[in-house]
Amino acid sequence: MLLLAVAGFALGAGPAAGAKHRKTRLIATKARAHGHVPQIKGRPPLVGTLSTTTTTPTTTDPTPTTSTPSCPTALGVTEDEYHTYLSRSALCPGSLTVQLRNTGEDPHNLTILNLGTGDTVATWDDAGPGDVVSKHVTLSAGTYRLFCTLPQHDEKGMHAVVTVG
Numbered sequence: 001m002l003l004l005a006v007a008g009f010a011l012g013a014g015p016a017a018g019a020k021h022r023k024t025r026l027i028a029t030k031a032r033a034h035g036h037v038p039q040i041k042g043r044p045p046l047v048g049t050l051s052t053t054t055t056t057p058t059t060t061d062p063t064p065t066t067s068t069p070s071c072p073t074a075l076g077v078t079e080d081e082y083h084t085y086l087s088r089s090a091l092c093p094g095s096l097t098v099q100l101r102n103t104g105e106d107p108h109n110l111t112i113l114n115l116g117t118g119d120t121v122a123t124w125d126d127a128g129p130g131d132v133v134s135k136h137v138t139l140s141a142g143t144y145r146l147f148c149t150l151p152q153h154d155e156k157g158m159h160a161v162v163t164v165g
């Protein structure tokens with residue numbers, strides 16, 4: 001009676017262990033199907049092979065050559081009491097952005113006058129302290145005077161000259 005029970009226990013344990021083993025194989029098969037490649041011992045991971053690739057140094061310079069003259073497309077005009085500073089003194093003819101920046105403590109404005117023709121090219125209204133006002137201006141070749149029109153400001157030093165050409 002006891003022997004039969006032991007034999008029955010052994011027989012019962014057999015199929016159960018087999019089922020567990022089949023389940024493990026099934027998981028491995030599913031993992032491969034989803035692209036999970038099992039790690040193979042003794043072989044470096046695939047990402048490690050990237051470090052062995054050699055890169056040839058490039059001889060071409062990505063920056064443009066200096067053979068063509070650079071034409072700035074912006075002019076900064078900074079005003080305070082009582083000065084007018086330009087970010088550059090020479091420009092190329094064409095369209096550009098002129099940015100008036102009042103770093104002073106009083107309001108200031110800006111007028112651009114073509115000294116060759118006497119024409120007023122652009123005007124800015126009074127800008128308060130800290131204000132920055134940009135305008136698109138098209139300038140032909142020539143000499144231009146930039147100044148503040150508030151009383152006595154030009155006379156006190158708020159003017160500058162830029163050459164276009």
Ligand SMILES: [Cu+2]
Pocket residue numbers: 107108109148149150153158
């Ligand atoms: Cu002014």
